[in-house]
Amino acid sequence: MSIEVRIFFRILGETVKGIQRSKWMNLVIITTMAAILSIFSCLFRSSLFVSHFVSEIGDSIEVSVYLKPEKDPKALAKKFTDYKNIKKIKIITREEAWKEMQQQVDIPELKNPLPDTVRVKLKDKTQVKQFIEVVKKLEEVEGVQYAEQLAENISRIGHFINTAAIIIIIVLGSLTFSIINNTIHLVIESRKQEIEIMRMMGVSDWYIKAPYIFQGVFYGFCGAFLSVIPLVILNSYMYKLAKLFYITVDPANTQIVIISVLLMGIMVGAVGSVFSVKKYLKV
Amino acid sequence: MIKLRNTVKKYGRQRALDCANLHIKVGEFVFLVGASGAGKSTLMRLVYREEKPSRGQVIVGGVDVAKMRETQIPYLRRRMGIVFQDFKLLCDQNVFDNVAFVIKALGMSSREIRRRVKGALKIVGLPDKAYAYPGQLSGGEQQRVSIARAIVNGPPLLIADEPTGNLDPQTSLEIMEILEQINKRGTTVIVATHDQMIVNHFKKRVITLDQGKVIKDINSGTYG
DSSP: OOHHHHHHHHHHHHHHHHHHHHTHHHHHHHHHHHHHHHHHHHHHHHHHHHHHHHHHHHHTOOEEEEEOTTOOHHHHHHHHTTSTTEEEEEEEOHHHHHHHHHHHSOOOSOOOOOOOEEEEEESOGGGHHHHHHHHHTSTTEEEEEOOHHHHHHHHHHHHHHHHHHHHHHHHHHHHHHHHHHHHHHHHHHHTHHHHHHHHHTTOOHHHHHHHHHHHHHHHHHHHHHHHHHHHHHHHHHHHHHHHHTTOOOOHHHHHHHHHHHHHHHHHHHHHHHHHHHHHHOOO | OEEEEEEEEEETTEEEEEEEEEEEOTTOEEEEEOSTTSSHHHHHHHHTTSSOOSEEEEEETTEEGGGOOGGGHHHHHHTEEEEOTTOOOOTTSOHHHHHHHHHHHTTOOHHHHHHHHHHHHHHTTOTTOTTOOGGGSOHHHHHHHHHHHHHTTOOSEEEEESTTTTSOHHHHHHHHHHHHHHHHTTOEEEEEEOOHHHHHHHOOEEEEEETTEEEEEETTOOOO
């Protein structure tokens, strides 16, 4: 075994020793971290679910663009393909629309009063208003129909979810960072004499510091790992709710949340303890 | 081994060391004596680079430690053993672990660690106490453990700052005899003390400090 590998394992050994010596403090820190990270993971999962829910509803809404008589719907559709935000374009000729209407409703013999229509679905529902404004100005367009109130609500919910998610991530991130930072500070304080002796005996800087950083990472990881339990429970409720509304739940979203919360736990654990070591452990 | 050239150390306006000039050769045994506040501990702290001189040079093993980068300090300290008045042992670790933890950090193999710790404990006369805890040992035994820890890495220089300050006269003599034995094996030993009995008994080189100045430097000297 090379010296570097041996030193690495000894640092891990020192980390384990440090954790063992922290006794009840480990429990307090890990459960606190788990509680905070649970809030984070559940909110994150909920926001993904609501976004998905909103998107599913939004998907069923289309913008119907009615053409003036004698205008070519294909030419208009071609114009739309130049827009980046277009998800789907469908042309319904006045003949098709009339035929469909006749099938659905019993209409007496009349001359077809319907216009040619181009139905458009957008990728980003929040951009609908701007799109309608542009389309209305086109000379071949007679009128535009869209569930405006619903579109506005979707746009508002989307914005709210994004903003809330960012704020929550910042607040909870700072909170977990602060907990790790203070815990490692306490650990350093309780071992000041030991650190002092190590310094005097010529133990290298990183050999002294690394166990504290690993200890922070350990707390972050354990807290994140435990926070997956409430997430799994929440997930089962979401599946039930989704079934009720006939919408699908993307299992990848749960995996994204689990990976995110684990990474967040580890990262905040590492950064919090590095910060603490830099501030309080002067070697 | 150690050279001080016009070394000054000031704390605010007060000069803890005042234009000190010294040369300690390899293999010497030196007593640094003087009253409290004479500058003994300051001189020691300059040698193991716990402090930087305000002026002048402190050369250890050919290197001016005042110009040494922070990252180099651990390497300097690995080439010396330090013994303190208050032993500085880790109470929750047994004697073996107290002695071994420095060489563990250097990445030595477990077999080599066992061999070295055993050897160091034998030199200080504690071969059977490897698994005792500091709390179970007398003051003299604790200081022996501290010496074992200082020599386990085989440093060419041993610095002891008031190593007998907390011990009775008989135990103090025993500790000094151990340091003398270590010196006879080729290690340079510097002992800061104000224990007259010890200094007079061993008749080694005595450097006397007073108010930060080297006022006397005598081979085979006595206190005062």
